Amino acid sequence: MRLGPDAPAGTMAQLAGVALSCGVLPPSGAVLRGIRKPGLGLVALDQSGKGVACAGAASYLHPDHPLGRRQCWWGMLATLPERRGERLALILGAMALIEMQDRYGFDEVFTGVTPGNAASEAVCARLDLRAETTSVLAFSDPRQLPGGRLTK
Template identity: 55%
Template sequence: MSCANRPDRHRMSARQDTFGSPDQQALLGRGRALHDLTRSNINYTYYGRTVGIVSPDRTPFAELVSMTRLQGASHFAHVQNDQMPALVQQLKPHDLSAVHYARWVGDASALQAARETVTSKQLPDGLTSLWLTGESDNRLRASLARAALACGVLPPHLAVLSGALQPGLCRMAVTDQGEVVSCAAAASYMHADHPEGQVECWWGMLSTVPDWRGFGLSLRLGAEVMLEMAQRYGFTRFFTGIEPGNTASEVVCTRLGLTLTDTSTLSVADPGQLSGGRMTK
């Protein structure tokens, strides 16, 4: 969720709907195409990056490998922690990389913390908060991409972030000069017919550029996104994945009422298709 200062090596796609390096743009395009083909399958997930699988309990492991080969990355969204070592071991013969994200989840406590945050924490002078929409101009979209990617965070497909394809939101803190300096997002990720598909949503993409850290921007924007997902779409539970050891992200989640669970997300990538062997931070 926090970012490091690094050179801007990324650009937007010509279609203005995918972000990042050429590898990342291609991955987002493949993920969207596969989602168009599989969107009726209740066992799959999608929140604007790649199509994944809800759980290893009802889907063969070989399917995760195949979906990773097709897209360049995929995941098991819900994995019991005691299952994780065996799943990672099974990946080794396939030359695929794995990243373990601990699942943090918040419900009523998160919404209450979000309400308190919005009431108590105002944006500094010189900043305005805006929602990303399908009408947001290319300059704003490009600035959003720079802010997130500088933090190592890959923004999901624009159609999801803008809510055009499925329930989704992106909130940005923007300077008077029109530069995005912080952002947060959320989106549905399970099929609407899944028992939890209209209850739990993905939440995250919290990023703040170095010059604007220390003002609580991620906290404020993350809270706004939670409240709007609840009001606009009816979601009451929010999950995010944090790589163990990312203390800054754990602190923000704790302050917004999310707690560590006994489950994780297993993210898998094909290093031959995705430089660095991982999709996002």
């Protein structure tokens, strides 16, 4: 399911539940619904309506920045442990890339993967995303993040 402006709160809760249970911090619902800026959230639901995987993408630079209308953030790929190996993160990640390009015109993405996270590195490689030597420095309250990390 794609989260739009009218997405039910329960669907947003399923996406957040998957992300947080996997140690991935989701952006705000207004960003994932595309309300505050160009963005989207995707969640795969099982037959009972339970979230089992998710992905997200959103603009992150000011529109006047030279890359502001070309490059977006992409990530938040997470899959519940019992559903791993089904390529759900790969599928949702690809869907997010395609929709950000088709809907909003973004043709570059920025993501963060902790070195050594083989599963995330494999998904990125499969989608033909390549590592660059760019580093991002972020500050946050460690009490607000499980394990004190923004990404896995």
